Amino acid sequence: MAIRWIALRIIQEIIRDRRTMAFFLLVPIVVMTLIYYALLEDEKAKLGVVTRGVARFYEYPLVSVIEEDEDIEIVSLDIPDKETDPAELDRLIMEEMKKGKAHGILYMDQQLLSERFAGERGAIHIYLEGSRPTSTAAIFSSIAEAMDDLTETMPVVIDAECSAKCANSVNIKAIEIKKHYLYGSEDYRLIDYFLPVFPTFFVFFFTFIISTITFQRERVRGTLERLLIAPVSFSQIILGYISGFIIFSSVQALIIIGYILALIQISFTPHQLFALGVTLFLIMIVALTMGLLASFMAMNEFQAIQFIPLVILPQIFLSDMIWRIESFPLVFQWISYGLPLTHANIISRKVMLQNQSLWENWPQLLSLGGFFLFFMLVMSLVALKRNKNN
Amino acid sequence: MLKIEGLTKRFGKLTAIDNLNLNIPEGLKFGLLGPNGSGKTTLLRMITGLIEPTHGKITLFGKWTPTSRMIRRRVGYMPQQTAVYPGLTVSENIRFFGRIYGLSGRPLEDRLNDILELVELGDKKKEVLSNLSGGMVRRVLLATALIHNPPLLILDEPTAGVDPVLRLKFWDWVDLLVKQGVSIIITTHHISEAERSDQVVFLREGKIIQQGKPFDIMKRFQANNLEAAFVRSTNLK
Ligand SMILES: Nc1ncnc2c1ncn2[C@@H]1O[C@H](COP(=O)(O)OP(=O)(O)OP(=O)(O)O)[C@@H](O)[C@H]1O
Ligand SMILES: [Mg+2]
Numbered sequence: 001m002a003i004r005w006i007a008l009r010i011i012q013e014i015i016r017d018r019r020t021m022a023f024f025l026l027v028p029i030v031v032m033t034l035i036y037y038a039l040l041e042d043e044k045a046k047l048g049v050v051t052r053g054v055a056r057f058y059e060y061p062l063v064s065v066i067e068e069d070e071d072i073e074i075v076s077l078d079i080p081d082k083e084t085d086p087a088e089l090d091r092l093i094m095e096e097m098k099k100g101k102a103h104g105i106l107y108m109d110q111q112l113l114s115e116r117f118a119g120e121r122g123a124i125h126i127y128l129e130g131s132r133p134t135s136t137a138a139i140f141s142s143i144a145e146a147m148d149d150l151t152e153t154m155p156v157v158i159d160a161e162c163s164a165k166c167a168n169s170v171n172i173k174a175i176e177i178k179k180h181y182l183y184g185s186e187d188y189r190l191i192d193y194f195l196p197v198f199p200t201f202f203v204f205f206f207t208f209i210i211s212t213i214t215f216q217r218e219r220v221r222g223t224l225e226r227l228l229i230a231p232v233s234f235s236q237i238i239l240g241y242i243s244g245f246i247i248f249s250s251v252q253a254l255i256i257i258g259y260i261l262a263l264i265q266i267s268f269t270p271h272q273l274f275a276l277g278v279t280l281f282l283i284m285i286v287a288l289t290m291g292l293l294a295s296f297m298a299m300n301e302f303q304a305i306q307f308i309p310l311v312i313l314p315q316i317f318l319s320d321m322i323w324r325i326e327s328f329p330l331v332f333q334w335i336s337y338g339l340p341l342t343h344a345n346i347i348s349r350k351v352m353l354q355n356q357s358l359w360e361n362w363p364q365l366l367s368l369g370g371f372f373l374f375f376m377l378v379m380s381l382v383a384l385k386r387n388k389n390n
Numbered sequence: 391m392l393k394i395e396g397l398t399k400r401f402g403k404l405t406a407i408d409n410l411n412l413n414i415p416e417g418l419k420f421g422l423l424g425p426n427g428s429g430k431t432t433l434l435r436m437i438t439g440l441i442e443p444t445h446g447k448i449t450l451f452g453k454w455t456p457t458s459r460m461i462r463r464r465v466g467y468m469p470q471q472t473a474v475y476p477g478l479t480v481s482e483n484i485r486f487f488g489r490i491y492g493l494s495g496r497p498l499e500d501r502l503n504d505i506l507e508l509v510e511l512g513d514k515k516k517e518v519l520s521n522l523s524g525g526m527v528r529r530v531l532l533a534t535a536l537i538h539n540p541p542l543l544i545l546d547e548p549t550a551g552v553d554p555v556l557r558l559k560f561w562d563w564v565d566l567l568v569k570q571g572v573s574i575i576i577t578t579h580h581i582s583e584a585e586r587s588d589q590v591v592f593l594r595e596g597k598i599i600q601q602g603k604p605f606d607i608m609k610r611f612q613a614n615n616l617e618a619a620f621v622r623s624t625n626l627k
Binding site for chain 1: 438439440459460462463465467469471472473474475476487490491492534
């Protein structure tokens with residue numbers, strides 16, 4: 001009997017709290033959708049091809065093999081055909097990758113041909129953007145495989161008169177593959193790509209949770225009301241909260257950064273660490289205001305707690321942390337720009353992996369500042385409305 | 391000191407305070423009595439500026455709507471709910487509210503010691519609140535409302551859940567404060583203890599049904615205590 005009454009009470013309470021009901025029923029669908037697209041993984045590495053004078057011999061056969069590869073998409077580049085100076089080509093190729101046109105560019109010129117005819121190995125050049133280890137690996141393995149096919153099917157005959165008799169007359173040496181990295185190096189591992197977004201995520205995650213709960217407690221206890229009628233302004237209360245949290249978030253951030261420096265196999269300059277620090281500070285104050293807003297929007301503790309997965313889960317999937325945002329449908333890509341963590345992750349990666357300066361990422365810095373002001377404004381409006389009506 | 395004119399507060403369809411007029415002079419113990427849900431807390435929250443009236447006007451210390459900092463400093467509010475920090479010690483709690491009200495240094499410490507003495511918590515000052523009894527926490531709550539020495543003290547059910555001995559003490563403290571020149575507005579369920587007020591108001595469904603000196607009201611209803619008078623007045627319609 002008792003069991004029945006307890007069950008009934010739970011059912012009544014949950015049905016009455018409509019937001020909890022909606023949450024309970026809808027969130028799994030949302031999360032499953034996110035997981036579905038995250039793991040669908042139809043992303044392709046973008047490869048550009050630049051050749052000078054070897055189109056017939058190498059480019060066409062090679063490209064036709066690579067095109068079969070499902071992980072690779074051949075893209076066209078903005079490099080003028082008449083440009084033949086190797087140094088200038090080198091610069092243009094790097095430029096294209098900086099712009100994000102391709103994750104890798106294959107370059108071959110006549111030197112390859114002449115070396116092959118001279119019985120040497122010859123070399124092709126792969127330029128790699130390098131910050132996305134998965135793309136780098138896909139491009140590299142695809143080209144290597146295609147090259148293997150090619151050297152077997154298209155032996156270069158050096159001495160036509162002595163073709164079959166003397167093995168040396170046919171150049172079956174494997175072509176050398178020379179790699180040029182825009183960012184990183186060959187030692188750069190997959191994990192190194194992910195490590196820079198750990199600090200931003202953890203600082204966001206914990207600050208959001210702690211500020212939601214602490215502020216909710218302050219409201220439920222009634223101490224917030226006492227502060228509101230004390231001779232302090234609302235912004236002083238909020239700034240007080242921020243200052244109080246900064247100490248703990250900073251210690252936490254230091255521990256995370258220290259640990260990551262120990263794990264990651266890249267060395268960093270003081271500027272990079274400073275830039276990461278600034279980014280963490282920004283994401284912290286954004287998380288803090290979001291937490292305060294969540295606790296103001298919640299009617300009770302239960303609803304406040306629900307905001308945690310509601311805010312955190314989409315950011316895990318859509319902030320380009322682990323899964324590439326390009327593999328999601330367009331709508332999700334738009335949503336992604338509405339998530340603060342997306343912007344923080346962009347800065348963190350650009351600064352840590354591509355050694356960009358902090359100020360080069362001004363659009364993202366501006367966005368984070370904008371998020372802070374926006375949440376601050378909405379929170380003040382919600383808070384004022386709450387207090388006038390209650 | 392406090393003047394209320396045509397004050398109305400509606401929560402949706404419910405009218406919690408209904409066209410109320412009231413004048414409270416300085417230096418009094420003013421008792422606000424009424425059954426549960428009669429609108430006592432709502433009225434006090436409007437006086438402190440926590441909620442806005444639907445209609446009407448509140449004039450406090452000669453200023454219309456009590457929201458300016460100058461006025462806020464002059465009001466001490468002890469809410470019905472135990473709104474203090476359970477993780478902090480007794481002195482930390484009191485000191486915090488003192489600082490929020492602009493006190494610091496020597497004056498704050500002196501005032502803190504005076505207040506701890508008044509509410510008889512000197513020996514518990516280093517104790518964390520979660521280790522104290524309910525009655526002790528009520529005393530801390532009173533202390534946090536008093537720390538900045540406000541000329542007007544608003545007490546919402548200070549004696550709720552407090553044993554009879556401590557209840558008497560609360561009223562002794564109130565008497566002491568009034569002697570020091572503090573004006574006090576106090577609500578309570580324990581009607582008889584309000585006999586010690588200078589003036590009382592009976593509130594029902596957001597309206598004033600009786601007002602005057604406790605003794606006069608008792609006489610009016612031929613009752614020998616205020617509680618009987620209260621019951622008789624609420625039976626009237
Ligand atoms: N925020 C609110 N929203 C809706 N209704 C409210 C709100 N606050 C109070 N009320 C209603 O206003 C009426 C007066 O409530 P109030 O808390 O002022 O009563 P009270 O006299 O203090 O009662 P008690 O003696 O139980 O403390 C009640 O009917 C209550 O339900
Ligand atoms: Mg009340």
